[in-house]
Amino acid sequence: MTALPIDTPAVLVDLDIAEKNIRDFQLYCDQHNLRLRPHIKTHKLPALAEYQLGQGAIGITCQKVSEAEAMVEGGEMKDILITYNVIGAEKIARLRALSTRVNLSVVADSARVILGLSAGFADAEHPLPVLIECNTGADRCGVSTPEQAADLAQMVEASPGLQFAGLMTYPPAGGAEKVSQWLSAAIEKIEDRGLKVGIISSGGSPDMWQAHLMPVATEYRIGTYVYNDRSLVERGTCDVSDCALTVLATVVSVPSANRAIIDAGSKVLTSDLLGLEGYGHVVGHDNIVIDQLSEEHGRLVSKQSIDLEVGQQVRIIPNHACVVSNMLDHVILMRGDVIDHKEQVAARGQVW
Amino acid sequence: MTALPIDTPAVLVDLDIAEKNIRDFQLYCDQHNLRLRPHIKTHKLPALAEYQLGQGAIGITCQKVSEAEAMVEGGEMKDILITYNVIGAEKIARLRALSTRVNLSVVADSARVILGLSAGFADAEHPLPVLIECNTGADRCGVSTPEQAADLAQMVEASPGLQFAGLMTYPPAGGAEKVSQWLSAAIEKIEDRGLKVGIISSGGSPDMWQAHLMPVATEYRIGTYVYNDRSLVERGTCDVSDCALTVLATVVSVPSANRAIIDAGSKVLTSDLLGLEGYGHVVGHDNIVIDQLSEEHGRLVSKQSIDLEVGQQVRIIPNHACVVSNMLDHVILMRGDVIDHKEQVAARGQVW
Numbered sequence: 001m002t003a004l005p006i007d008t009p010a011v012l013v014d015l016d017i018a019e020k021n022i023r024d025f026q027l028y029c030d031q032h033n034l035r036l037r038p039h040i041k042t043h044k045l046p047a048l049a050e051y052q053l054g055q056g057a058i059g060i061t062c063q064k065v066s067e068a069e070a071m072v073e074g075g076e077m078k079d080i081l082i083t084y085n086v087i088g089a090e091k092i093a094r095l096r097a098l099s100t101r102v103n104l105s106v107v108a109d110s111a112r113v114i115l116g117l118s119a120g121f122a123d124a125e126h127p128l129p130v131l132i133e134c135n136t137g138a139d140r141c142g143v144s145t146p147e148q149a150a151d152l153a154q155m156v157e158a159s160p161g162l163q164f165a166g167l168m169t170y171p172p173a174g175g176a177e178k179v180s181q182w183l184s185a186a187i188e189k190i191e192d193r194g195l196k197v198g199i200i201s202s203g204g205s206p207d208m209w210q211a212h213l214m215p216v217a218t219e220y221r222i223g224t225y226v227y228n229d230r231s232l233v234e235r236g237t238c239d240v241s242d243c244a245l246t247v248l249a250t251v252v253s254v255p256s257a258n259r260a261i262i263d264a265g266s267k268v269l270t271s272d273l274l275g276l277e278g279y280g281h282v283v284g285h286d287n288i289v290i291d292q293l294s295e296e297h298g299r300l301v302s303k304q305s306i307d308l309e310v311g312q313q314v315r316i317i318p319n320h321a322c323v324v325s326n327m328l329d330h331v332i333l334m335r336g337d338v339i340d341h342k343e344q345v346a347a348r349g350q351v352w
Numbered sequence: 353m354t355a356l357p358i359d360t361p362a363v364l365v366d367l368d369i370a371e372k373n374i375r376d377f378q379l380y381c382d383q384h385n386l387r388l389r390p391h392i393k394t395h396k397l398p399a400l401a402e403y404q405l406g407q408g409a410i411g412i413t414c415q416k417v418s419e420a421e422a423m424v425e426g427g428e429m430k431d432i433l434i435t436y437n438v439i440g441a442e443k444i445a446r447l448r449a450l451s452t453r454v455n456l457s458v459v460a461d462s463a464r465v466i467l468g469l470s471a472g473f474a475d476a477e478h479p480l481p482v483l484i485e486c487n488t489g490a491d492r493c494g495v496s497t498p499e500q501a502a503d504l505a506q507m508v509e510a511s512p513g514l515q516f517a518g519l520m521t522y523p524p525a526g527g528a529e530k531v532s533q534w535l536s537a538a539i540e541k542i543e544d545r546g547l548k549v550g551i552i553s554s555g556g557s558p559d560m561w562q563a564h565l566m567p568v569a570t571e572y573r574i575g576t577y578v579y580n581d582r583s584l585v586e587r588g589t590c591d592v593s594d595c596a597l598t599v600l601a602t603v604v605s606v607p608s609a610n611r612a613i614i615d616a617g618s619k620v621l622t623s624d625l626l627g628l629e630g631y632g633h634v635v636g637h638d639n640i641v642i643d644q645l646s647e648e649h650g651r652l653v654s655k656q657s658i659d660l661e662v663g664q665q666v667r668i669i670p671n672h673a674c675v676v677s678n679m680l681d682h683v684i685l686m687r688g689d690v691i692d693h694k695e696q697v698a699a700r701g702q703v704w
Contacts, residue, residue, distance in 0.1 A: 007442050041647055063648045084648065085604040087615075087663055090359050109605055112662040140649055141605040141613050252437040253461050253493040261493050263439075267678055271623040295393055295674060296415045296436065297492055310464040311439055322647060326619055329701035349681035349701065 003313050004337065008250040009264040011324060011331045012315070013043075015340060017244035018226050019051060025208060025225050026055045032212035037061050037081060037201070039223030042322040044347035045331075046075030048226060053078070059103070061203075061221045062347075065094050070347035072101050079103040081201065083168060083221065085113045085133070085141065092120035095128075105129035107168045109142050114155055114162065121161030129165035130156045131199060134186060136179040137172040146186035153190045153197075164190075166199030166218075173206045176213040183216045206235050229321035230281045231274040245325060246283065246315040248332075249298065251308045260300045260308040264316065266293040268327050272320040280316040290316070355665050356689065360602040361616040363676060363683045364667070365395075367692060369596035370578050371403060377560060377577050378407045384564035389413050389433060389553070391575030394674045396699035397683075398427030400578060405430070411455070413555075413573045414699075417446050422699035424453050431455040433553065435485070435520060435573065437465045437493065444472035447480075457481035459520045461494050466507055466514065473513030481517035482508045483551060486538060488531040489524040498538035505542045505549075516542075518551030518570075525558045528565045535568045558587050581673035582633045583626040597677060598635065598667040600684075601650065603660045612652045612660045616668065618645040620679050624672040632668040642668070 006012070022038075029036040038052045039061040049060050049071055059079025062068040068080050080102050086095055098104050099121075108114045108130050121128045132152045135142030143149050149167060157164040167186055171179040179202065187197045202214055203221030211220045224231075227245035228238040249264035269279050271293060279290040282300060285307075292299040298316075300306060308314070318324045325331060326348045333340040358364070374390075381388040390404045391413040401412050401423055411431025414420040420432050432454050438447055450456050451473075460466045460482050473480045484504045487494030495501050501519060509516040519538055523531040531554065539549045554566055555573030563572045576583075579597035580590040601616035621631050623645060631642040634652060637659075644651040650668075652658060660666070670676045677683060678700045685692040 007440065084615075085662075087602055087604055088359065109607065110662050113604075116663075135607055139607075139611065140644075140646065140651060142607060144607060250439055252439055252465075255461065255487055255491075255494060255496060259491065263436075266622075266624065266675055270618075271625070271675075272618065273623070292492075294492065295678075299492060310437075310462050311468075323618055323623075326647075327701075349679075 002337065004248060004339070006248055006332055006339065008248050008313065009268045010248045011268065011328050012246050012248050012334050013227065013331050014244045014334050014336065016335050017242060018048065021226055021228060021242060021244060022052050022055055025222065026057065028209065029211070029220060030056060034211055034217070035219035037219050037221050038226065039063070039203070039221050040067060040071060040347065042223040042226050043325060044070070044345050045343060046071050046346055047343070049077065050075045052226070058219065065091050065098070067347040068098055068104070069094065072098060074346045077102050081131070082106045083133070083170070085109060087113060087116055089120070092116055096120055096124060099124065099126070099128060105131060105165055107131045107133040108152065108156065109133040111152070111155060114152065114159055118159035118161050124161050127161055127163035129163050131166045131168040131201060132156070134167050134169045134182065136169045136182045137175050138170050140170060142169060146182065146189050149186040150189035150193055153195055154193055157195055164195055166197050166201065168201040171202055171204060173204065176207070176210060180214050180216045205232060206237055208237060224321055227321035227325070230276060230317045230319045233281070233317070234276060240281070240283070240317065243317045245321045246317055247280070247324060249314055249316060251310055251312045251314065254306060254308055254310055258302050258306050260306045262298040262300060262314060263296060264298045265296040267295045268324065269293060269298060269316065269318050270320065270323045270327065272323050274319050276319050280318045283315045283317060285314070354689065356600060356691070358600055358684055358691065360600050360665065361620045362600045363620065363680050364598050364600050364686050365579065365683050366596045366686050366688065368687050369594060370400065373578055373580060373594060373596060374404050374407055377574065378409065380561065381563070381572060382408060386563055386569070387571035389571050389573050390578065391415070391555070391573050392419060392423060392699065394575040394578055395677055396422070396697050397695060398423050398698055399695070401429065402427045404578070410571065417443050417450070419699040420450055420456070421446065424450060426698045429454050433483070434458045435522070437461060437485070439465060439468055441472070444468055448472055448476060451476065451478070451480060457483060457517055459483045459485040460504065460508065461485040463504070463507060466504065466511055470511035470513050476513050479513055479515035481515050483518045483520040483553060484508070486519055486521045486534065488521045488534045489527050490522050492522060494521060498534060498541050501538040502541035502545055505547055506545055509547055516547055518549050518553065520553040523554055523556060525556065528559070528562060532566050532568045557584060558589055560589060576673055579673040579677070582628060582669045582671045585633070585669070586628060592633070592635070592669065595669045597673045598669055599632070599676065601666055601668060603662055603664045603666065606658060606660055606662055610654050610658050612658045614650045614652060614666060615648060616650045617648045619647045620676065621645060621650060621668065621670050622672065622675045622679065624675050626671050628671050632670045635667045635669060637666070
């Protein structure tokens with residue numbers, strides 16, 4: 001690898017690859033009549049959100065009010081779904097402000113969340129669309145049964161300032177059939193009560209190429225696919241050549257024949273393992289394992305000779321791209337090995 | 353816990369506790385005639401570095417050039433040791449600029465690093481003090497043998513613009529005796545070559561109260577002690593009441609009797625486990641385990657009833673304070689339950 005004129009450690013994003021990833025999955029969604037609503041948590045960059053919309057995405061997904069604010073401030077956004085229970089008067093006031101600038105919708109999975117949203121939007125000009133979050137097996141947020149989903153749908157519809165808009169789930173990987181049954185049962189119960197289920201929103205990167213196996217869903221949310229990462233390579237979702245985000249690091253020490261130390265530690269690669277061995281893939285060095293991270297040191301070991309020199313640059317595909325792009329104030333946008341420009345990660349570092 | 357008027361998730365630092373931690377360990381060092389050189393990687397706040405110096409620290413330790421720059425910009429610093437192999441013309445030019453503003457020293461563990469430093473400082477007004485980093489068992493950076501340490505000490509002393517200043521090690525936990533033998537052997541070899549070993553710098557939080565068991569060391573570097581964390585509580589180094597940094601989170605969902613979800617995930621608590629079970633200690637809820645983190649969700653589970661309500665705030669002592677204080681742009685400085693002020697984390701998010 002030729003050394004890049006970039007101080008390390010740095011987070012590099014190859015725009016050619018990212019844009020191809022966006023186009024490829026948009027094409028898949030178009031072919032399967034699925035509405036694509038990419039999650040911007042992965043890149044947190046308004047420019048990439050605009051590219052996603054330009055290719056045909058129907059809107060974006062955010063996980064935090066501050067992410068939505070950063071997207072609206074930094075780009076042309078028309079439609080944002082925040083897939084999170086928004087709680088507290090301060091955040092709901094910010095939601096209300098956002099709702100005057102963009103088509104905004106949110107989710108809820110309890111009466112407490114619905115009451116808070118209604119209090120904030122009761123006197124709003126337009127009702128806030130609310131989707132009921134359903135636990136279809138991932139055991140994170142979401143109501144536990146289709147019956148509860150119907151109860152909350154009815155409550156939303158009856159709440160001042162709110163409008164029932166549909167169902168949202170973050171499904172367990174590989175669970176298409178079970179998830180479809182769950183959602184179909186909920187739709188039936190909700191329709192029995194005279195309500196229409198407009199949107200059925202599912203998502204997740206690991207199963208992205210099987211999204212069409214869950215025809216009950218009307219839209220698909222996905223984040224990691226824009227950059228991809230080692231976890232998706234290991235699952236077979238993408239190839240190494242599809243990985244747009246890498247960490248550029250410099251070898252700062254080669255203390256023994258089988259060990260080298262780089263200037264990228266847990267404060268850039270993060271400690272996310274996602275079930276993998278080691279903290280990333282050193283591109284072009286399949287024999288090397290990143291077996292240990294300190295805050296600013298990464299330890300590279302090999303059963304063979306480590307074959308690295310002090311001062312040499314290496315590029316690392318991290319285990320989990322979404323958390324790495326959140327670690328530094330800036331990313332370096334590249335086209336191949338040519339530096340395009342340095343860009344601030346607009347939506348990182350905010351409290352909420 | 354009474355709800356605090358703070359939007360969540362937020363990183364809170366109790367200044368009363370942090371200042372007591374600083375005073376307590378300074379007293380210990382004074383009693384044992386150890387020079388204390390706290391590592392600012394934990395807090396990255398010039399104001400806390402100034403407090404540490406005000407209590408008697410002889411200088412500070414930084415891990416990155418950008419950390420040192422942020423400390424010099426934001427506070428009154430007189431003496432900084434960067435315990436890292438600084439490599440590359442750009443970083444060394446920044447080192448050179450820093451060296452005109454503060455007493456600066458660095459480390460090296462290879463000829464390549466020494467050559468780079470010498471090239472940058474050959475025509476400097478004052479020589480740059482360089483310590484040789486020694487691998488005394490932690491197997492990260494550092495020369496492997498006392499003989500190599502002596503060779504590099506001689507090389508430094510012979511290099512234009514550089515001055516041999518001593519030895520530095522990041523010792524393995526619990527290794528005082530072995531480390532002492534290693535360092536004593538190196539000192540003997542270096543003195544045999546007619547050089548004086550001015551500084552012997554050791555450190556580490558887990559063994560902080562045993563620092564006096566390694567009398568060969570002249571100074572001690574330590575970072576985590578200012579905040580403490582769950583990893584140090586579990587090792588018996590401190591008590592829960594000594595933990596100054598907590599993450600304030602809000603319960604956003606209680607989907608079942610034994611599970612609750614909070615708005616603090618891996619983008620604030622981080623995935624650092626440090627050998628522990630779960631991703632932090634929920635203060636006042638010993639029965640709860642944080643068993644899973646998504647980026648913005650933390651999952652709390654309990655074998656008993658979870659006993660939390662949607663909207664309720666919880667405080668979490670993270671496994672590893674040093675990485676958590678690096679996640680958000682600001683921390684909230686508190687005195688007990690009273691908000692003192694919000695402060696920017698000066699040295700976070702920079703490339704290097």
